[in-house]
Amino acid sequence: MRIKVGVFFGGKSVEHEVSIITAIQAIENIDKGKYDVVPVYITKDNKMYTGSLIGDISCYKNIDNLLKNSTQIMLAQKDNKVELLRCDKKMFQNDTLDYIDVAFPIVHGTNVEDGTLQGFLKMFNLPYVGCDVISSSVGMDKYVCKCVLKDNDIPVLECKCISSKDYNENSDNVIDEVEKNFSYPVIVKPINLGSSVGIKIAKNKEELIDAIENAFTYSRKILVERAIKNLKEVNCSVVGDYESAKASECEEPIKTDEILSYENKYISGGKKTGGIKAGGTKHMNAGGLKLPADISADVKSKIQDLALKTFKVLGCSGVIRIDFMIDQDTNEIFVNELNTIPGSLSFHLWKATNLPYTELLDELINLALKRHREEKNITYSFDTNILSGVSMNSLKGVKGGSKLK
Numbered sequence: 001m002r003i004k005v006g007v008f009f010g011g012k013s014v015e016h017e018v019s020i021i022t023a024i025q026a027i028e029n030i031d032k033g034k035y036d037v038v039p040v041y042i043t044k045d046n047k048m049y050t051g052s053l054i055g056d057i058s059c060y061k062n063i064d065n066l067l068k069n070s071t072q073i074m075l076a077q078k079d080n081k082v083e084l085l086r087c088d089k090k091m092f093q094n095d096t097l098d099y100i101d102v103a104f105p106i107v108h109g110t111n112v113e114d115g116t117l118q119g120f121l122k123m124f125n126l127p128y129v130g131c132d133v134i135s136s137s138v139g140m141d142k143y144v145c146k147c148v149l150k151d152n153d154i155p156v157l158e159c160k161c162i163s164s165k166d167y168n169e170n171s172d173n174v175i176d177e178v179e180k181n182f183s184y185p186v187i188v189k190p191i192n193l194g195s196s197v198g199i200k201i202a203k204n205k206e207e208l209i210d211a212i213e214n215a216f217t218y219s220r221k222i223l224v225e226r227a228i229k230n231l232k233e234v235n236c237s238v239v240g241d242y243e244s245a246k247a248s249e250c251e252e253p254i255k256t257d258e259i260l261s262y263e264n265k266y267i268s269g270g271k272k273t274g275g276i277k278a279g280g281t282k283h284m285n286a287g288g289l290k291l292p293a294d295i296s297a298d299v300k301s302k303i304q305d306l307a308l309k310t311f312k313v314l315g316c317s318g319v320i321r322i323d324f325m326i327d328q329d330t331n332e333i334f335v336n337e338l339n340t341i342p343g344s345l346s347f348h349l350w351k352a353t354n355l356p357y358t359e360l361l362d363e364l365i366n367l368a369l370k371r372h373r374e375e376k377n378i379t380y381s382f383d384t385n386i387l388s389g390v391s392m393n394s395l396k397g398v399k400g401g402s403k404l405k
Helices: 016-029 057-061 063-068 116-122 133-140 142-151 164-169 171-181 205-215 262-266 297-313 343-351 357-375
Strands: 003-010 035-042 048-050 071-078 081-086 096-100 102-105 159-163 186-190 200-202 221-226 231-240 245-253 318-327 332-339
Touching (some): 102 357, 133 142, 142 332, 245 343, 343 357
Parallel strands (some): 003 035
Antiparallel strands (some): 048 071, 081 096, 186 200, 186 221, 231 318, 318 332
């Protein structure tokens, strides 16, 4: 009997559409001889749908029509299985539409990739692919991630974290602090988004104010860090878990603007560079890449070593992509940010490392099942008689001053 894999994608995120493309690429490339795929689309208001059309990229041109012809579902744990239950069951229909053995979250951005969906799946004791709740949330929070990496001697750029509360209360003081700590140009970015959404470069005070206010439209906290003037960007993927991991070939994104924007990644270039294709033969970078990156063997080795160290320090699992910055004036290498569920699952980097996409997906599912088996041996709860002596009178102590004994 084939393993049933529930592929979850979409969600309440500014990277919603990118998630759809990544997921359908994966669905098309999963080994159908080993796995039955159950696509689960999460709408922008967090409703889940499945059905025969959910895995068809062409149906997303009209999402309202797609949802009318699909079934809204919810998860439930029954008899040690996770079942997909119909939300609007008609007469004579069974409550249970389907079931899944393992979940494959292929989501990007806040409210999904940041540990939210992982925690939801964990509540059902369901094996799931990729980073766990903690590594997902740390990887998504750029400031927390920098702090953890810095504490483990992994090079990152110095930054300043700013809250919307502090900025709204005294914007002049915030601007003064930034200018005291950094010289222009600086980069301003939301603390918890990917795909370069909300990121701007500022070369003066006026542009800084504009960049800060733009970033706050996407997040309540933002980061400001110095912009490397003579910059080379290099990306490297890692696959594995705490016991064993390997680093991929390196790529060098080609940007047409001062920063690698959302448009660089997914829109510009269009048909000329292949753009976005769901068939899995092309990766999701419309702006183009140098693959392998134009770097020396020594620099490549250093980046791969840093990628592996970052993966292990953050307790990652599955496949991630780490974006690096090279200051070509000083030859310093910095970890820029982490993508715990990278666009296209970075399959092109693994194809260049002689790991075909279908085999990569198989390895990711096996890693999820392995972690689930290991977690079964961990004690999360134990029997106790603490409730046997509790009465309602003792509970009055919350306001009355008495205590549970």
